[in-house]
Amino acid sequence: MSEGEVATVPRPLLLPDGRPAMRAWTLDPRRRHLNHGSFGAVPRVAQERQNALRAEMERAPVAWFSTLPERIAAARAPIADHLRVDANDLALVPNASAGVSVVLAALAARPGGDIVVTDHGYGAVTMGAQRLARRWGSRVRTARVPLAADAEQAYEAVTAEMDDDVALIVLDQITSATARRMPVERVGAEAARRGIAFLVDGAHAPGLLAAPLEGLVCDAWVGNLHKWGCAPRGSATLVARGPLREDLHPLIDSWGAEEPFPDRFDHQGTLDATGCLAAPAALEFVEDAWGWDAARRYMDELAEYGARVVAAAFARAGTPAEPVDVGTPVPGMRLVRLPRGLGATRIDADALRDRATVELGVEASFTSFAGLGYLRLSAHVYNTPSDYEYFAEHCVPVVEKWAREARAAQVA
Incomplete structure (x- = not known):
């Protein structure tokens, strides 16, 4: 802020009853909480919803787990509405990194096929790409995108790495370390034209972007609900609308393994799924307030x-x-x-x-x-x-x- 410049002071938000x-x-x-973007923060109403669900689970575990797939399927609908996607294209996963792991495991082997990431990529996701490259006997190429690059410059930096040897592009929609947006829509269109698989890491997008998949062509997209969506940790989404979806399977094989996508993801054994089930309560709370x-x-x-x-x-x-x-x-x-x-x-x-x-x-x-x-x-x-x-x-x-x-x- 230059000398003499006065920053506009936003008026704090109040609850409907007038409280802060x-x-x-x-x-x-x-404490001062200035880092919502890393782990989120769960509003009381969503905590109470999750606690009630856990109590129900512990009162009658057999009844709970026998009906859990139907509960998860029902929870997908309001989450899909929030993201403005079809519920039949959306699966629930523990976090965005888990969703990335699902996609990397599903890709057909491409020996020697290179993988493109950027120097803004989330470290754990880039590590997953490097592990896949080792299995393929290929390499990971890093597109260098200057911090101040506009959308056109970022697009050119990524597409400059595209050639016949590239099998996969992994690109953040919103970068974690640098808090900027990447031109995933344009990159996705070009990747589709060239027949290159495209995975979008939208970890920060739910809640922060109104319609993160609008105009986006990709093989798969992952996003965390526990960040800006304020859902309990352990709740994230995997969206797939192309042919790859039929090859996507949960990291844990369970009794739904033979069901189609995304239904098979509703069956994850004895995992505590209450975070996903309580996610709609968090999304609805912000909307209602x-x-x-x-x-x-x-x-x-x-x-x-x-x-x-x-x-x-x-x-x-x-x-x-x-x-x-x-x-x-x-x-x-x-x-x-x-x-x-x-x-x-x-x-x-x-x-x-x-x-x-x-x-x-x-x-x-x-x-x-x-x-x-x-x-x-x-x-x-x-x-x-x-x-x-x-x-x-x-x-x-x-x-x-x-x-x-x-x-x-x-x-x-």
């Missing part, structure tokens, strides 16, 4: 405000820092550049996250890209401007101190 939105969650009030469109607008305005306030605080403390240009930003997420010496690698960034949790009482996300460290802000409806003002006033000076100590240690 935070009262609908059970988050520790002694504010409406998802209004919630997304608030999250985006708040993340923008937070990034400007925190960046200005770093600038006052001696680090020239502005909200970072990520080329194609997404609602509710922003990056702020960290002082030199902090978060240069993923391991360093994770250590910084853990230190902030213990020493600052703040749950925040620190990420790394191209050797630089960033604070990734991800806002939800329970956050308020005071969360970011607190970080700017009380935490930025401490983070600057950590940076000076880190630089001194490097010199020594």
